[in-house]
Amino acid sequence: MSTTQSERGRWITVEGARTHNLREVSVRVPKHRLTVFTGVSGSGKSSLAFDTIAAEAERLVTGTYPAFVRNRLPQHPPPDVDRIDGLVFTTIVDQRRFTGNARSTVGTASDIAPLLRLLFSRLGEPSAGFTPAYSFNDPSGMCPRCEGLGVVDDIDLDRLLDRSRSLREGAVRFPTFAPGTYRWKRLVHSGLVDPDVPLGRLPSAKVETLLHAEGLPLDNPGPEYPKHGVFDGVVPRLRDSYLRKTPSRLTAEEQEGLAGVVTRSTCPDCAGTRLAEAARKSLIDGRSIADWSAMPVGELRDVVTTVRDPAVAPLLRAIRERLDALASVGLGYLSLSRESRTLSGGEAQRVKIVRHLGSALSDVCYVFDEPSTGLHPHDVHRLLELLAKLRDAHNTILVVEHHPAVITAADHVIDLGPAGGADGGHVQFEGTPARLAATGTETGRILRAPVDFRQRTRVPKGTVTISRARSHNLRDVTVDVPLGVLTVVSGVAGSGKSSLIAGELPRQHPDFVVVEQAPLRGGIRSTPATVLGIAEPIRDAFGKATGKHPSWFSANGRGACPVCKGKGVIITDLAFLDDVQTGCDACGGTRFNPAALAARLNGHSIADVLAMNPADAAALFGERSSLARRLRWLDRTGLGYLTIGQSLDTLSGGERQRLLLARHLADAGPADDLRLVLDEPTAGLHGSDVDRLLGLCDDLVDDGATLVLIEHNQRVIAHADHVIDIGPGAGSEGGTVVFEGTPSALAEDSASLTGRHLRTR
The missing domain is CATH 3.40.50.300 (P-loop containing nucleotide triphosphate hydrolases)
Known part of the structure; x- marks a missing residue:
């Protein structure tokens, strides 16, 4: 060789x-x-x-x-x-x-579900049949009522219809049936009812036909009705288009319309298990595959251990290994039936x-x-x-x-x-x-660098109380949250931290604002500049300097590249696969057309400015300008390396969260009015960036703000004035307050897993 x-x-x-x-x-x-x-x-x-x-x-x-x-x-x-x-x-x-596929669960995503199906097909009594008979994604195993989804969607006719209006006036309150639309014309010209009479005054039988008919040949349709002369009612149309399948893309109007008229409830036939009756009645030691899938992984592992049959020993071993692996990465609180899109x-x-x-x-x-x-x-x-x-x-x-x-x-x-x-x-x-x-x-x-405890903790300016919190796995928790200090809420993954602090605290005390890592709206067209609220002032500055209308400096307006429509990339829709993006050769990824790029502000094009980091952009517009003041928050939250015009699609969850924090701080009034909850703000941060974030937290608290951080980072926990530790374990083993006090006292608490790791930091 x-x-x-x-x-x-x-x-x-x-x-x-x-x-x-x-x-x-x-x-x-x-x-x-x-x-x-x-x-x-x-x-x-x-x-x-x-x-x-x-x-x-x-x-x-x-x-x-x-x-x-x-x-x-x-x-x-x-x-x-x-x-x-x-x-x-x-x-x-x-x-x-994971994608929004409602048929994907933790069991299917981890490849444990096929192993369970095989086991039940071998040992389940009475047997439902081969492995497909235990699958909610196969016609032979899915509940026929909900088609394996576990929920049924129904159309609320009281929300859908305005019976005081006629068809011509828009009695069907859904965007695709609005006056002037294709489907509205079918209703009006069907000849089934008088389109100018309010629905409430029409014979109930006629309204039923209008709503529920399927494949009905029409006797006397209007001349504008399609020549096939076959009518489908409003409800079948909505079910076929929106409920029996999920459209790949919905307009904002359609999403809002569906939210207004569709009700979702647990399937009454399968009780949400998704499975057909035969699979639900097939048992191993008194439990069905649905029962197994609903258990937390940690409990299911114990149940699997009790099954001893030499004929399926390799299969049982494979299941145990997968369950052990899930538990070993801190996911023992999940159930296999949980939808993967909720993770x-x-x-x-x-x-x-x-x-x-x-x-x-x-x-x-x-x-x-x-x-x-x-x-x-x-x-x-x-x-x-x-x-x-x-x-x-x-x-x-x-x-x-x-x-x-x-x-x-x-x-x-x-x-x-x-x-x-x-x-x-x-x-x-x-x-x-x-x-x-x-x-x-x-x-x-x-x-x-060692993890050092805060030597002098701040004195709270009062407290607010979370009372009797029971959401998710919380066990009737009542706890005081101090004001005017830096509080860290710790605990293992799944212990109930977010349920308590990101859920119950702002619900019971609405003056607390939660800044989490949720996706930002706007997608590929949104940038740090748009989120921070400085895009329009930048366009105005270019407009004043060049005499052009500000819309020339918007990638969503006159300035957009005609080839990529201001996106900077060409997106190819592959339907059932991920979209493919390629850089736009016409604009070189800048998003703008030649006329917009030719304009200059102090020698810089709009693309040049959007390619700047916050510090350079602040210097361009003047250190005392309102633009510069807002841009400085990006640097203080650890985002000084970003360009102000890069797509939000390129940011991590932690970067999006810090961008939201920067916007909130830029918009906020005096610090003593601030009451913020930050959900794992150190995600994606280097240790030196964590130190910078803690410096910002100290500045805000010293100015009077109240900060509550949900965190695992030991440097952050040790830096807190007050710690609330939730646990002791995850899922059903969590949901209680294990500790309240200073970080140094937490390190001495033997009941807390967080405390143990602080001692060995």
Whole structure:
């Protein structure tokens, strides 16, 4: 074997990578090892791991498929790199939530459901039949009433109809039946009723026909009715178009209309289990497959252990291993019947990890995006065990991470920096975690820095009480939340933290505002500038400087590129697959047409300004301007590396949350009126960025604000004035207040898992 062939078997080699902010990066990533990419937010970690290595591997694999298949797969442009060598089949395990498919559950997404079906087909009494008979996604196993969805949607006729109006006046209150629409014309010209008589004055039999008829031949339709002369009523039309299938795209009017007229309830036939009667009556030790699926994973594991039949021993072992894996990544509180679309990004990623653990493939490169997100320190070591199992199965593991425990457990570390955005993109270090900890890099400093307790806690200015909280797994919780201090609410994943603080606190005390990591509206057309409320002032400034109307400087107005319509990319709709995006060659991704790009403000085009970071944009518009004051909040919340015009689709959940926080702080009045709840604000933050966020929290609290943070980060917990620890476990084992007090006192509490980890920080 030549030297080159030997190296290809040992390394993934990258030379001269320039993707996004990477500056001629050259690295060698060892195969069959766990490599962690570190660095401050925006330093280029994801650009190297995901947008260079993973994207090129996927592009090359896609190129091996026939053209028919290739054209229906996501397309990746070649990364800006001189050379990549040694790539293997690569799969990305990111934090994208599962799609909105109502038929996907934790059981199906983790590949445990097929194992349960096989087990019940072998041992269930009386048997319902082969495995499809236990599947709610198969006609032989699904409940016929709800078709395997567990819920039934009905149209509320009282909401749908305005019986004081005639058909011509718009008696059917739904957008597709509004006056002038195609379906409105069918009703008016059907000849079934007088279209000018209010529905309330028509014979009830006629109204019933108008509403419920299906395939009815018409005796005397109007001349404007279609020639086939067959009539379908309002209700069948709505059911066929919106309820029996989910349209790929709904207009805002249709969404609002459906919300107003459709009621959803648990299926009365299957009681929400989704299954046909035969499957529900087939039992193992007195429990059906529906009973098993409804249990928390931790309880189900104990039930599976009680089943002892040598004929299915390998199957039982496989089920136990999958359940153990779910529990080991902190998901023991989930049930297999929970819809996968309700999972958070971190939960979804951990379910994907469990699915890959059972794969028969080897020599695969797995690329993970901050898998520790949302995990209590108690669960991080279990995550590391799973990653080690994947690696030891002759796979290559690449992880983009900030968590010190994950970095320390790596075989190899690549640290990028020194800062974010234009100041990042350089390799600061390559080697072992121990050597990294001895360097002067930001990551090395954080690895060495101890977690220090706050020495002097602030005195509260009063309290508010959450009374008798019972939502989800909360057990009649009553707890005081201090005002005018920094409070951290901790506990293992699924313990009830968010239910208590993000749910009950603002419900009982509406003056508290929750800033969470929910997706921002606007999608590809929205930017930090639009969210922060500075896009319009920027357009106005360009208008005054150039004499053009401000809409010329809007990618959604006159200034839009005519080819991509102001999106910067060309989107190809592949119907049942993900949309494919390619950069717009006409505008070079700037979103604007030549006339808009030709206009200048102090020598800068509108595209130049939107490509600036907050500090540069603030300097352009003057440090004392209202624009600059709002932009400074981006820097103070740790987003100074972003460009103000980049698409929100490119931001992580943590970045979106901090952007919302920046907007809220920019809009807010005096700090003593602020009462904020932040749900895991350190998600996606490097340790040095966490310190900056804590500095901002201190400034706000010192000015009179009340901050309540839901967090796992030990640096944040130790920095708090007051800690409320929820637990002791997750799901049914959580939901109670384990501890209230200072961080140092929490570290001495043996009943708290959080306290134990603070002691060993």
